[in-house]
Amino acid sequence: MASFINILTHLTPPPFTAPEEYDGLEYRWKLFTFRPAYFKNELYLLGALLFYVAFFFLGQSINSRRAEKWCAPLSFSNTHWRRVNGYRNLLKDQFSSPYVNGLVRDGHSDFFTFSTGRKNVASLHTIFKLKPYHDLAQTLFQTFWALVDLQYNPKNDLQLDFKLFPSVLPHDFVWAVVVKDELKSIKDGRWDLTFTKTSENSLLPPNLSIMSEFADVTEAIFKSTAILDALKDPKIAPYFRSLSVTDQPQERPSKLSEPEKHVILSLVCPSPSHVDDLNGLVSALFPFVDSLSKISLRPETKSKLKKVRENLEKSLKVEAEQAKKEEVSREDQKAAKRKAEEERISKLSSAEQQKILERERKRSIRKSQGKAVRKV
Template sequence: MASFVNILGRITPPPFNAPAQYDGVEYRWKFLVFRPAYFQTEAILLGALLFYVAFFFVGQSINAKKAEKWANVYRDLLKTQFSSPHVKGLVRDGHSDFFIFSTGRRSVASLHTIFKLRPYHDFLQTIYQTVWSMVDLQYSPRNDLQLDFTLFPSALSHDFVWAVVDKDELKDIRDNRWDLTFTKTSDNTLLPPNLSVMSEFADVTESIFKNTAILDVLKDPKIAPYFRSLSVTDQPRQRPTSVSTPEKHVILNLICPSPSHASDPSALVAALFPFVDALSKVSLRPETKIKLKKTREAFEKTLKVEAEQEKKEELEQAREDQKAAKRKAEDERISKLSSAEQQKILERERKRSIRKSQGKAVRK
């Protein structure tokens, strides 16, 4: 008990000694006296805490309103295109990520609408992103919106990778989209000057522009502030480690508009559905089909070689681990023997080493 009292005595702060003279603001009520000048530090800390809490609630409200406004504006469009336009409604993952899952349409297995918004609810992250964007001109944090159409196999007439990309996005998309490494980047006179085409072969682009109406929509200046990329791909976005049946996707990446401008890209979003339906009409030259097939066969062969090499390395590592475990067990067994027996074993090992070295010398 005495030790507990001693501990309390050590951690209890000393009593506050109010000075005899005080000429600041003072509030009295009966025997209670409050002098604000003595609590300046506490007032600053409380103000900082209230600011942080207010920043959190305002920031999460901003992000929620963006996602909710988008969902409300495009609800009718999704209803006309899918039998289940909002399977679980607008799903929230944290305070800056939101999702809408739609399914039940010809040619489209599912549509994932993915919001990855800036962390306005997090004061420190917001400050970091703002300051770093001033230091690194290549760093540009944005509110990302992605519409990812997973297609049925029959929806894409041929396996290819193709994209239209805003030129400001080229570096970022090359760093984050492995599937687009199959393509070559070029300008196209049919597109606005701020857009580039990423295609495996020229006739892929020609056939897409010929058989779909997407070109007219991409020329609309109203979507320019929001458009990042539109891609068609039969390859995964990250490099695979094994051979598997790839999924086919149409992916639209946008900068998420503010709630007051949520309807600005509506023409582009609406045009995606006939665009997806028209992909089955894309026709390619026979030599292009052969080249596309060879490219994928060559990569699958590379994956198989890498998988075999990795399996071989794993087996070798397992053998090394097994040998190490045996050596450790043998060392533990020897350490328990008497010194005389240990000396015999060491002498036997020495003679064995001499014989091995002599045998190697004879073979040479």
């Protein structure tokens, strides 16, 4: 017992003894004494932790307010109702179900709304992809990399994706109006716009370019719709990125599928105090969608558009057949390997065959146990 006590005595650290010459700030309460000078490192760590937590909640609040203000209702200001920071009432006027499931959050920087129940529009997805203000590491990286790579320019992205009913757009084509500064990034990120050629148009502001498969498409759109006035509005210049009409997916498909027609408006999401600057443009999209059925193309243009899609369909079929052949080849190789292994085992003695069977049985048991754990 004495030896055990001696061991504990040696293992126990000596009590802390404050130097007698300490003459700094200290706080005393009964038997307790606190001397801040001895906790400088802990104070710095606590300050860093509090800064990180405050940064997280502040960034989360900034993104939430930016998305929520876009969806805000009418508010009362002194003597009259006015629209403040939002399009809720615009969507209420246009859709029977303007906010299905409300504002949906995916993390702290991505938000979604879904609207449906309107003539010519199957659905409207409003997608917010905001900068990660809540994440200190990502914010520092984006700030640093923007200084290193001048082409890197992360933005608060807002996209209004109108999925159209098939009968709304009688022709298949890809067309877009794009801010010139966005041409490179949009070509890299939108496969459907690789169908187009870029050109200038005197009817548009000088900072905008046309991306169209054929010039006839642009002429027909400007002739049949009234979108030009909205695009000329100087208020939208800081926020407008692109407006596109497309029958192709944004990413290259791996197989043939039924084409979907979309009108997509891509914006820089404005701050809550400037949301109303985009009222005119967003309001103009609904009559723009309704007027797409009036577009009339020349017969030779329709033939060229049809040929482009036929060539795409052929290439997708060839790729699908090639992928199927590769899959069949891999299955044949596995079958041949299995057969060779079975022939090898059949030539072994019964004892060795029994060992192999027992090993396979144990392996199958472990696999089944692993699946059961994952299900739980």
